[in-house]
Amino acid sequence: MEIVVAEESDGVRLTVLTDGVAPAASLVPTEELPARVAELEAASHPRWVWSDTAATYARLLRAGVRVERCFDLRLCRTILRRALDAPPPSDLWDGAEEPEDRPDAPPTLFATFTLPAEEVLAERLRQREAVAASAQRGRLATLLAAESAGALIAAEMRHDGLPWSRAAHDRLLTEALGPRPLPGARPPVLEALAEEVRTTLAAPALNPDSGPALLRALHGAGIAVQTTRKWELEHVDHPVVAPLLEYKRLARLHSANGWAWAEEWVRPGPTGAGRERFHPDYVPGGVVTGRWATRGGGALQLPKQVRGAVVADPGWRLVVADVAQLEPRVLAAMARDEAMARAARGGDLYQGLVDQGVIETRAQAKVAMLGALYGATTGPAGELAPRLLRAFPRATAVVEGAAMRGEVGGTVRTWLGRTSPLPPPEWKAVQDRQHEGGATDEDRRRARRLARDWGRFTRNFVVQGTAAEWALCWLADLRARLRVLGGDGGAGRSPHLVFFLHDEVIVHTPAALAEEVAEAVRESAAGAGRLLFGDFPVDFPLDVSLVDTYADAT
DNA sequence: TGGGTGGGCGCG
DNA sequence: AAAGCGCGCCCACCCA
Numbered sequence: 001m002e003i004v005v006a007e008e009s010d011g012v013r014l015t016v017l018t019d020g021v022a023p024a025a026s027l028v029p030t031e032e033l034p035a036r037v038a039e040l041e042a043a044s045h046p047r048w049v050w051s052d053t054a055a056t057y058a059r060l061l062r063a064g065v066r067v068e069r070c071f072d073l074r075l076c077r078t079i080l081r082r083a084l085d086a087p088p089p090s091d092l093w094d095g096a097e098e099p100e101d102r103p104d105a106p107p108t109l110f111a112t113f114t115l116p117a118e119e120v121l122a123e124r125l126r127q128r129e130a131v132a133a134s135a136q137r138g139r140l141a142t143l144l145a146a147e148s149a150g151a152l153i154a155a156e157m158r159h160d161g162l163p164w165s166r167a168a169h170d171r172l173l174t175e176a177l178g179p180r181p182l183p184g185a186r187p188p189v190l191e192a193l194a195e196e197v198r199t200t201l202a203a204p205a206l207n208p209d210s211g212p213a214l215l216r217a218l219h220g221a222g223i224a225v226q227t228t229r230k231w232e233l234e235h236v237d238h239p240v241v242a243p244l245l246e247y248k249r250l251a252r253l254h255s256a257n258g259w260a261w262a263e264e265w266v267r268p269g270p271t272g273a274g275r276e277r278f279h280p281d282y283v284p285g286g287v288v289t290g291r292w293a294t295r296g297g298g299a300l301q302l303p304k305q306v307r308g309a310v311v312a313d314p315g316w317r318l319v320v321a322d323v324a325q326l327e328p329r330v331l332a333a334m335a336r337d338e339a340m341a342r343a344a345r346g347g348d349l350y351q352g353l354v355d356q357g358v359i360e361t362r363a364q365a366k367v368a369m370l371g372a373l374y375g376a377t378t379g380p381a382g383e384l385a386p387r388l389l390r391a392f393p394r395a396t397a398v399v400e401g402a403a404m405r406g407e408v409g410g411t412v413r414t415w416l417g418r419t420s421p422l423p424p425p426e427w428k429a430v431q432d433r434q435h436e437g438g439a440t441d442e443d444r445r446r447a448r449r450l451a452r453d454w455g456r457f458t459r460n461f462v463v464q465g466t467a468a469e470w471a472l473c474w475l476a477d478l479r480a481r482l483r484v485l486g487g488d489g490g491a492g493r494s495p496h497l498v499f500f501l502h503d504e505v506i507v508h509t510p511a512a513l514a515e516e517v518a519e520a521v522r523e524s525a526a527g528a529g530r531l532l533f534g535d536f537p538v539d540f541p542l543d544v545s546l547v548d549t550y551a552d553a554t
Numbered sequence: 555t556g557g558g559t560g561g562g563c564g565c566g
Numbered sequence: 567a568a569a570g571c572g573c574g575c576c577c578a579c580c581c582a
Contacts, residue, residue: 374570
């Protein structure tokens with residue numbers, strides 16, 4: 001059973017869709033929605049259909065109501081319109097996809113945009129028909145369900161937040177930077193390093209935050225670097241290098257994850273004093289490949305430097321799990337490459353390549369494999385590419401084929417059917433120009449370069465995108481298992497997901513359940529592999545840590 | 555004064 | 567010794 005949720009001016013319209021029965025609509029006053037949803041959820045576990053999980057579900061969560069399943073029409077529409085030749089038509093929904101394009105839209109309590117109930121219902125039916133008519137309806141349906149589950153999880157993780165200790169964070173900052181300065185000022189340690197850089201370079205007025213000024217000062221001191229980048233400076237032998245690199249490291253800590261950041265993004269938690277939460281704003285489907293993005297807070301870039309501030313509540317633990325070499329494993333499975341799956345059998349795919357005699361050292365194996373996924377053509381990765389081609393012709397054919405399609409302006413699909421965008425019109429114009437009469441060598445070089453750039457994008461798209469699908473299925477299955485483990489306790493008493501980083505999750509759990517959670521995380525990973533790839537024999541081994549702070553995870 | 559851009563660096 | 571994918575965010579800097 002599905003229930004379609006749509007805001008109208010006089011309340012929220014709920015439309016019950018049951019197979020073989022006419023849709024039944026009812027109007028609920030906006031303030032009574034959470035109670036009504038809770039009631040219907042308990043009675044019939046419907047799939048809730050709405051246009052925007054981020055808006056609607058956030059409101060339910062604030063009222064203490066959680067649901068098991070949903071269908072996010074906006075996210076699914078984005079997938080379908082690229083995946084299908086004939087995207088579902090509706091001008092209304094084009095506005096809905098990009099609320100930021102409608103700055104005049106009136107703010108509402110309920111959603112970033114509103115549509116009449118008939119239109120929401122019609123969109124649901126169009127999408128259902130579009131999937132049913134697709135040649136890959138099974139995979140596409142799995143993808144839409146996974147994307148929607150991800151939307152629920154993102155909203156819940158944002159609501160619950162990542163357990164954070166401002167005290168631990170402040171200790172860590174004070175140790176590295178000295179006491180907190182007044183707003184706008186440099187912390188003492190940073191100012192001392194800046195002064196050391198100025199003295200060493202004999203540039204008394206230098207602001208080391210200014211790239212051009214820093215480069216001039218370096219040149220003035222006889223240091224012949226092209227840029228001020230860390231990796232270039234690391235190879236320079238000069239007394240300024242050490243303090244300058246230390247300055248850069250700490251300046252970034254201060255600006256990106258310092259005291260001001262904490263004030264904006266960390267808030268008191270629900271369960272008592274001293275238990276705070278970092279509330280990142282996840283954006284499911286925010287990356288073309290299907291990965292999540294974040295908007296504000298930079299949750300997906302949480303530096304290792306500050307992970308000591310992620311601390312479980314007293315009596316609770318963190319279960320931290322990440323997948324070892326997810327992308328090459330996914331490639332082996334989608335290519336049905338038995339030899340590569342064999343090399344991936346243990347916990348370390350790169351060592352597996354060495355053990356199979358494909359490549360001599362683990363370091364080389366990693367470089368070669370990443371090069372294959374990203375499309376490296378030169379350097380060590382390029383030189384090792386023939387080894388991979390010989391050992392794993394099927395896997396190589398998948399990424400090479402994807403690259404070739406991209407180079408000619410075509411699209412590619414992930415395992416479940418997420419489809420890459422077409423290159424922009426300028427790209428096509430450049431490709432056309434190289435064949436015209438007056439085309440110069442420069443035109444042709446430019447066209448070749450852009451073609452290869454797009455080929456590297458589509459090459460990586462199929463692997464990164466399928467890995468993102470695997471991760472979504474892993475998360476969704478884990479969420480279901482945690483709901484069973486925790487009973488109906490909600491985030492206050494039950495294990496719940498608090499962090500997700502492409503191939504890594506953190507569950508915050510009562511200490512007594514930590515072992516069971518760790519087992520659930522492993523079972524979900526195996527389940528995700530089976531759901532996507534059936535009985536193809538590829539492992540997805542996890543590193544799982546039971547810890548009090550994220551910094552202690554391996 | 556505010557918006558847009560590029561360098562640099564954090565994450566996978 | 568360096569190149570090859572996807573992001574977000576901060577700062578300086580440029581321009582209107």
